[in-house]
Amino acid sequence: MTHEMLTKARANAEQVGAANVEFRLGEIEHLPIGDNTADVVISNCVINLVPDKEQVYREAFRVLKPGGRLAIADVVNTAPLPPDLAVDPALLCGCVAGAATARQIEDWLASAGFIDVRITVKAGSRDLVATWAPGHGIENYVASANIEGCKRS
Numbered sequence: 467m468t469h470e471m472l473t474k475a476r477a478n479a480e481q482v483g484a485a486n487v488e489f490r491l492g493e494i495e496h497l498p499i500g501d502n503t504a505d506v507v508i509s510n511c512v513i514n515l516v517p518d519k520e521q522v523y524r525e526a527f528r529v530l531k532p533g534g535r536l537a538i539a540d541v542v543n544t545a546p547l548p549p550d551l552a553v554d555p556a557l558l559c560g561c562v563a564g565a566a567t568a569r570q571i572e573d574w575l576a577s578a579g580f581i582d583v584r585i586t587v588k589a590g591s592r593d594l595v596a597t598w599a600p601g602h603g604i605e606n607y608v609a610s611a612n613i614e615g616c617k618r619s
Contacts, residue, residue, distance in 0.1 A: 494522050496525065497525050503530075504530050508537045515561060519570075536615040536617075540561070541608045542567060551563065562607075580617065584613075
């Protein structure tokens with residue numbers, strides 16, 4: 467996050483009267499929050515930008531209270547990207563080239579300690595994904611997914 471993003475997020479929360487949220491400047495691999503503090507960790511298509519995704523899931527587990535939940539919307543690999551697409555800067559910035567497989571994510575979540583892990587690939591996302599890089603066929607390699615897990619109570 468940038469300072470400008472924090473300002474906008476805080477203004478949006480105030481505008482809708484959301485008093486139960488907090489926004490902090492930090493890195494997703496090293497969250498600026500204490501152990502066992504958060505009820506829910508959410509993310510929307512950011513984890514694919516991080517080289518050490520496994521650290522992100524360990525960090526999410528660390529900050530969650532017992533019984534806390536993880537809820538992520540992101541892109542997962544459904545087939546290996548061809549080499550030219552895997553290094554495409556636009557696809558890297560667009561969270562596509564950095565996508566992991568659902569199996570990798572399940573393993574990382576389990577290794578971090580999460581239970582009740584569910585990764586739901588949205589088969590209907592194919593048409594939308596195709597619009598992210600028209601003519602590249604990325605819809606054959608990635609799909610949108612919901613990623614969920616819980617920290618044991």
